[in-house]
Amino acid sequence: MSERLHEATRGPVSRVQIARYAGAVNDFNPVHVDEEFAKRAGLPSVIAHGPLTVALALDAVVEQLGPAALRSAQARLSAPVFPGDELTVVPTDDGVEVRKADGTPVATVALARDGA
């Protein structure tokens, strides 16, 4: 399916978007919304919810394939996403990889679509 997908960008992820997503999914874990808590936990800042990264990747996919074509997605998260990160959604052999601007992979997503 990779030949049907093209590279797309999402972000930069902002604290406002992280807060908005926290509200949408009712996940106010302080590591996502409380800067002081995140720093005490040893992080440079709050981090995006992992499912937000996956949502952004799949949004780039369904934007290209249509809203009902996606059958399954298996995501592996490999690095945290911080406010300010710009994400590139790059097609791979079996899905997409999400990378930061410096090339750091943050998620790999294997995809299956209707009829595949």
Place this chain on the structure above:
Amino acid sequence: MPDESYVGRQLPPTEPYQVGREKIREFATAIGDDSAVCHDLAAARAAGHPDLVAPPTFSVSFTMPQIEAFLRDPDFGWDYSRMVHGDQSITLHRPIHGGDELVTTIHVDDLRTRAGSHMLTLRCEVADNAGEPVLTTKTLLVTQAASA
């Protein structure tokens, strides 16, 4: 220390969650999805959908609170405040639409402790009010094992 005896258990099904149009719009806006089928009822119907179409990961908006309720149960013994998300998968048997009434059954598939972290795999089986499967999610949740 999370209670390993939960592995293999299935929790009681939730009360039905009614998928609201405004919730679909709110979720779509949060992830920056401005597609017409998520926001505009007439456009969704013109495209052959019965109602607004939810983005693929919309189910997080009701399964995560259901999961959180379980994880905050002191009987299970999970440190929710330090939890992060690991691998996750979703299988969509059909798209979620506005007006769907969805029942979730959480299955505790796996729990292991490795390199100072507890790693929990929960599976959510989501069905509509006719009992037809709508989607299956698997979520790996990680929290630090208690230190010192």
